[in-house]
Amino acid sequence: MKKIINSPENFVNEMLEGIYSAHPDMVKPVAEDVRCFVSAKKINGKVGIATGGGSGHLPLFLGYVGEGMLDGCAIGDVFQSPSPEQILEVTRAISSGAGVLYIYGNYNGDIFNFDMAAEMADFEDGIKVETVVAGEDVASAGPSAPGQKNTRRGVAGIFFVYKCAGAAAAEMLNLAEVKRIAEKACENxxxxxxxxxxxxxxxxxxxxxxxxxxxxxxxxxxxxxxxxxxxxxxxxxxxxxxxxxxxxxxxxxxxxxxxxxxxxxxxxxxxxxxxxxxxxxxxxxxxxxxxxxxxxxxxxxxxxxxxxxxxxxxxxxxxxxxxxxxxxxxxxxxxxxx
Amino acid sequence: MKKIINSPENFVNEMLEGIYSAHPDMVKPVAEDVRCFVSAKKINGKVGIATGGGSGHLPLFLGYVGEGMLDGCAIGDVFQSPSPEQILEVTRAISSGAGVLYIYGNYNGDIFNFDMAAEMADFEDGIKVETVVAGEDVASAGPSAPGQKNTRRGVAGIFFVYKCAGAAAAEMLNLAEVKRIAEKACENxxxxxxxxxxxxxxxxxxxxxxxxxxxxxxxxxxxxxxxxxxxxxxxxxxxxxxxxxxxxxxxxxxxxxxxxxxxxxxxxxxxxxxxxxxxxxxxxxxxxxxxxxxxxxxxxxxxxxxxxxxxxxxxxxxxxxxxxxxxxxxxxxxxxxx
Incomplete structure (x- = not known):
């Protein structure tokens, strides 16, 4: 293992400290947790879009937080899901009355934790959350039959889902519309x-x-x-x-x-x-x-x-x-x- | 050698074909030579900025050809200089009456070929060419004494020279001014x-x-x-x-x-x-x-x-x-x- 790091334990947090210090005009942490990552610019009345997932995939996932794309990202250890509490903190920070859309890749840990965060956001804060799970790796499974769950892995193609949903939210479309567009992007x-x-x-x-x-x-x-x-x-x-x-x-x-x-x-x-x-x-x-x-x-x-x-x-x-x-x-x- | 290529002989030209087909709105070849690479947008009366060098350093050098930066790039084989003829063709294509500035890294092959191209451009076409050679690798040699030749290698820092000189040319400053700024960037x-x-x-x-x-x-x-x-x-x-x-x-x-x-x-x-x-x-x-x-x-x-x-x-x-x-x-x- 030949890596330019200080210690495996600090890999994720030191990487995040580097990103925050390099781009203070664009991104910031919330809830005193560097793994709760949000845009420095909040637009009132806009649908918030959150993503998240394991570290080790830069620029995925957090790299697309910014103007015209995503509002926040919950960050896990390398190749591991963030916690429901971290996702909830991001959700709270980016919510501004128009609801929040979760867009993330099709991995069991992420699904479990994002679903739990969505329930907590609704129950504790009254934030309406919708979810779109992206999975487009044709090597990972066959196409899903109508009405059946998609079992394909989400990989690089989520970039296009972020881009289109982010642009739709920037046009101030409502939560149902932004979700429809994210789903259409996934289908294509x-x-x-x-x-x-x-x-x-x-x-x-x-x-x-x-x-x-x-x-x-x-x-x-x-x-x-x-x-x-x-x-x-x-x-x-x-x-x-x-x-x-x-x-x-x-x-x-x-x-x-x-x-x-x-x-x-x-x-x-x-x-x-x-x-x-x-x-x-x-x-x-x-x-x-x-x-x-x-x-x-x-x-x-x-x-x-x-x-x-x-x-x-x-x-x-x-x-x-x-x-x-x-x-x-x-x-x-x-x-x-x- | 584990590379996604077709053959070592075609590595550079196929890479260039890929770039031209990916960005047809931004860049194009001239003189029927894929290694003579210029911006698709030419601004009349602007100082043209050309660079060049060996392949294998993407996004250096050609990647900075575009609005607000460079106008053209002559492309050599992997780690080898382009020919004077290729540099000349790029110079001709980007010249629009205000002169051309060459900015490239401090390597002997490049210096020789760019100098020859500058002479040919002046003699054959009456194009006034000025040159700034970037060399900022402090590991490669000590600082040069006043009036002495800089013997340091040019590496990634040329990006800042391109950026500042490119912005100066986009402000329609004249050749002497764009050269002064490129030199100042090199010094810093x-x-x-x-x-x-x-x-x-x-x-x-x-x-x-x-x-x-x-x-x-x-x-x-x-x-x-x-x-x-x-x-x-x-x-x-x-x-x-x-x-x-x-x-x-x-x-x-x-x-x-x-x-x-x-x-x-x-x-x-x-x-x-x-x-x-x-x-x-x-x-x-x-x-x-x-x-x-x-x-x-x-x-x-x-x-x-x-x-x-x-x-x-x-x-x-x-x-x-x-x-x-x-x-x-x-x-x-x-x-x-x-």
Missing amino acids: VRTMGVALSPCTVPRVGRPSFELGEDEMEIGMGIHGEPGIRRGKLASADAIVDEMLKPIIDDIPYAAGDEVAVLINGLGATPLEEQYIMYRRVSQILKEKDISVYRAFVGEYATAMEMSGASITLFKLDDELKRLLAAPANTPFFKQMQL | VRTMGVALSPCTVPRVGRPSFELGEDEMEIGMGIHGEPGIRRGKLASADAIVDEMLKPIIDDIPYAAGDEVAVLINGLGATPLEEQYIMYRRVSQILKEKDISVYRAFVGEYATAMEMSGASITLFKLDDELKRLLAAPANTPFFKQMQL
């Missing part, structure tokens, strides 16, 4: 990843899994959850071909459709390689007459020093495009009006 | 790096150097140039203490001075660790009563998958602050007016 986003090397949770001190010197695992999750195929490292084009097919096949696409694309580095994969992957994605989409409204390439949801990447397609309609095009200004994601 | 910026693991140049196929399982090298350059001390991996705070002291000592600082800080990840070092480093930088500056106007944390100048980071301090006056605060919109760096 699909992701798959590939891992080339593991990461090490600081407190554990050994790699989360092993991969041979010439191996990759297609479909692996951002905590090292098993993928769908382990094999010899292939070329960039072959990797993209294998990942993109199930992503495209999972939603009905027709010629003339429009998408946003996210190529997400998992931590140790250079930006150069991410663009080589995007090159191939762009070729395939062109062949299928699917046009790219906007491409995002970089680290949006990592697993510390894991090597690998994920591909996300986000199918757009006019409403989602309008919301995606809106400006945003957070410590980690900035966009001028498109 | 200092950097030092630390490496924990090497990177592999694709065509070479083996790591550029070796470091033991528990070793780090303080002061190493972004191509693996020797640093000032190799030793056992220390704590984040101890590493920062060792790096920051020579940076601060190199410029006279007094209580009440103001700086911008850049913590730059070299490629494989997680953002979490970069913020743990920033936390300590912030503590030390507070002790010295040096205030931080703005902190930048992330990957600004990498060495592909090298693990490590650099710290840059940029000493500010009112003019540099005004220019740093100006908006910018490039594929890799976006900032609203501060």
Whole structure:
């Protein structure tokens, strides 16, 4: 384990202290707990959006707290859920009368703790909370039948859900509308990843899994959850071909459709390689007459020093495009009006 | 060598094809050469700013081509200079009557080729070219005596030179003024790096150097140039203490001075660790009563998958602050007016 840290025990809190001291104009802690992270700017009467989850995925989750995106984030230990009490404190801090929407990834610990926080917020403070659970990793499970629970993992694609729901809240839409948009974004986003090397949770001190010197695992999750195929490292084009097919096949696409694309580095994969992957994605989409409204390439949801990447397609309609095009200004994601 | 690429030979050009297809509204190639990279937006009568250098450092160098920063970039092979002809083509494309300023890092190959391009631009096209060579790595050489050539390497701190010179050009200042500001930025910026693991140049196929399982090298350059001390991996705070002291000592600082800080990840070092480093930088500056106007944390100048980071301090006056605060919109760096 070769990390620039002081001690595994202080990894999360010292990282947070660094973020607060680097961006004091944008974010602040509440309830005297550095893990209760909120925007420095509160807009009265706006639906508050909270997220949360384990640490180790920067810029996910807290990095999207800021103007035009999220209002708060409850932060857990590395790869662990925050507590219901922390989520409740964030909820209280960001509530301003229009209700609060929780958007987080599909993991059991998070679901349990966010549900409990929502009940406490309603019971103790009379804050109306709605919830949207994002899960779009096509490698993790099949599509859910109508009315059935989605069992897919939430990974990098939650960025698009944050962006559209955040823009909707910034337009001062009401809680039901912001929730509808977050749900629509979830329905239109699909992701798959590939891992080339593991990461090490600081407190554990050994790699989360092993991969041979010439191996990759297609479909692996951002905590090292098993993928769908382990094999010899292939070329960039072959990797993209294998990942993109199930992503495209999972939603009905027709010629003339429009998408946003996210190529997400998992931590140790250079930006150069991410663009080589995007090159191939762009070729395939062109062949299928699917046009790219906007491409995002970089680290949006990592697993510390894991090597690998994920591909996300986000199918757009006019409403989602309008919301995606809106400006945003957070410590980690900035966009001028498109 | 575990890379997501198709072939070492096509690494640079396929990366560039990916960037052009991802950001067609922002950048384009000229002279039918993907390595001649310019902004899609040309402003008449503005001083053009060109940079260039070897590939493998994304987002350096080309990533800062865009509104409020640079106008063009000539791109070499991995860790190699672009040719004079490529620099000349970029110069021609971005010239619009107000002259062109070259800003690049202090490497012999680049100096030779940029100087030749400047002569050709003057002789063949009558384009007036001025040059500022950035070199701010305090680990690479001592300070230069007055009137002597600066022998320090240029590393991540060139970001601040680009930002201030780019903002000055966007204010429509003339060539002499933009050059004066670039030189002033160079005089006020200092950097030092630390490496924990090497990177592999694709065509070479083996790591550029070796470091033991528990070793780090303080002061190493972004191509693996020797640093000032190799030793056992220390704590984040101890590493920062060792790096920051020579940076601060190199410029006279007094209580009440103001700086911008850049913590730059070299490629494989997680953002979490970069913020743990920033936390300590912030503590030390507070002790010295040096205030931080703005902190930048992330990957600004990498060495592909090298693990490590650099710290840059940029000493500010009112003019540099005004220019740093100006908006910018490039594929890799976006900032609203501060």
